[in-house]
Amino acid sequence: MSLPRxxxxxVFGTLVxxxxxxxxxxxxxxxxxGIEADWFAITDAWRGAxxxxxxxxxxxxxxxxxxxxxxxxxxGALLPKFGVEVPDRDLDELVGLWHRLTPWPDxxxxxxxxxxxxxxxxxxxxHVALQIALAKHTGFAWDMIFGADLYRHYKPDQETYLxxxxxxxxxxxxxxLAAAHNDDLKAARAFGLQTGFVSRPxxxxxxxxxxxxxxxxxxxxxxxxxxxxKLGLG
Amino acid sequence: MSLPRxxxxxVFGTLVxxxxxxxxxxxxxxxxxGIEADWFAITDAWRGAxxxxxxxxxxxxxxxxxxxxxxxxxxGALLPKFGVEVPDRDLDELVGLWHRLTPWPDxxxxxxxxxxxxxxxxxxxxHVALQIALAKHTGFAWDMIFGADLYRHYKPDQETYLxxxxxxxxxxxxxxLAAAHNDDLKAARAFGLQTGFVSRPxxxxxxxxxxxxxxxxxxxxxxxxxxxxKLGLG
Numbered sequence: 001m002s003l004p005r006x007x008x009x010x011v012f013g014t015l016v017x018x019x020x021x022x023x024x025x026x027x028x029x030x031x032x033x034g035i036e037a038d039w040f041a042i043t044d045a046w047r048g049a050x051x052x053x054x055x056x057x058x059x060x061x062x063x064x065x066x067x068x069x070x071x072x073x074x075x076g077a078l079l080p081k082f083g084v085e086v087p088d089r090d091l092d093e094l095v096g097l098w099h100r101l102t103p104w105p106d107x108x109x110x111x112x113x114x115x116x117x118x119x120x121x122x123x124x125x126x127h128v129a130l131q132i133a134l135a136k137h138t139g140f141a142w143d144m145i146f147g148a149d150l151y152r153h154y155k156p157d158q159e160t161y162l163x164x165x166x167x168x169x170x171x172x173x174x175x176x177l178a179a180a181h182n183d184d185l186k187a188a189r190a191f192g193l194q195t196g197f198v199s200r201p202x203x204x205x206x207x208x209x210x211x212x213x214x215x216x217x218x219x220x221x222x223x224x225x226x227x228x229x230k231l232g233l234g
Numbered sequence: 235m236s237l238p239r240x241x242x243x244x245v246f247g248t249l250v251x252x253x254x255x256x257x258x259x260x261x262x263x264x265x266x267x268g269i270e271a272d273w274f275a276i277t278d279a280w281r282g283a284x285x286x287x288x289x290x291x292x293x294x295x296x297x298x299x300x301x302x303x304x305x306x307x308x309x310g311a312l313l314p315k316f317g318v319e320v321p322d323r324d325l326d327e328l329v330g331l332w333h334r335l336t337p338w339p340d341x342x343x344x345x346x347x348x349x350x351x352x353x354x355x356x357x358x359x360x361h362v363a364l365q366i367a368l369a370k371h372t373g374f375a376w377d378m379i380f381g382a383d384l385y386r387h388y389k390p391d392q393e394t395y396l397x398x399x400x401x402x403x404x405x406x407x408x409x410x411l412a413a414a415h416n417d418d419l420k421a422a423r424a425f426g427l428q429t430g431f432v433s434r435p436x437x438x439x440x441x442x443x444x445x446x447x448x449x450x451x452x453x454x455x456x457x458x459x460x461x462x463x464k465l466g467l468g
Contacts (some may be wrong), residue, residue: 129403132377169363
């Protein structure tokens, strides 16, 4: 394996603890209004709507819709099933929780370390505005943000992986995708990118088999710091 | 005037001394090979080809072509007129000078100061790859890079100004363009953006009338630090 010139990062789950952050934000919202509910279950249901909603856009059944709007539609539909009613205007506030997620402890420092030797960029299904807000909240020192709205395609559509390589002016083989999700890496590999698996066993709240690599990825790491070390950065 | 949420920056001339940097790079190239020439005149001629070459793309006479390729074509055509011959492969090296320009002394610190309170992003006719290289070389701490290749349009086409606002999820009136060039600001204002003039009297090597504001821009500053001060950042 020759070292990549650029490393693209999946964000939700790979760099940030979306589940803990969103559940905490929902709980704080509920506590301030005296609403009781199973916020973790709501968070899981909300995230559960994520792939199906993007799949509708990918299949062309729905015109391009960014993640804020997909999140709002999904939350509006699921809250009543949990016995929770919120005014429409509060849906925007809650959708904003996805702009203020908490990074895993190694993410910020690991990215800074990699940035000295590689181009580091996000490759997320979040749109540019969401990702800018998230980077300002967390301190992710991106060289570039690749948002799904740049190509109006969601991963794993090839337009995302190859679109980012094109903007970087690099061949896919000069670029690595780092992600906590086998499916994301599988698509990246199919389009010629190098792959780095970052295990995040607590993404779903308890140790989970999805945090194990299911193929021989070029690099397997248990943190962004570990990824940097395995790419030769002492 | 209400404060903008985001400030977009023109880059060449506004944040970096393209003329001094390119002439120095050409001179170093020549010195290493015993080539003598008027490197400042070549630099000015090279930059002189910039607007006409982008205009051909804007008018659709030439398909989308990024700045590296426009620069290469222009340099290849003009060097013989200055009695300079270079091998084709060296043209790439020389085109790379535009990836390693020297910032004006206030640019890096001024951007960092603004970044704490605003979204800061480039809005340059440079493509994403060029701008990533330039940001890594200079230390520009962008929240986002808007390259002409994202929309395949060059300024002053409206797709650039309004495209960036769209990706930011902001109305044009919530966004300021900061630039050293009246024409750039004129276009931004026509599309509804706020405008900040940053005077760079030495852009062309000697005090120049183009460094004076020719309209009443919302802010007129003589450095990025001064722009920050005038936007209320003590």
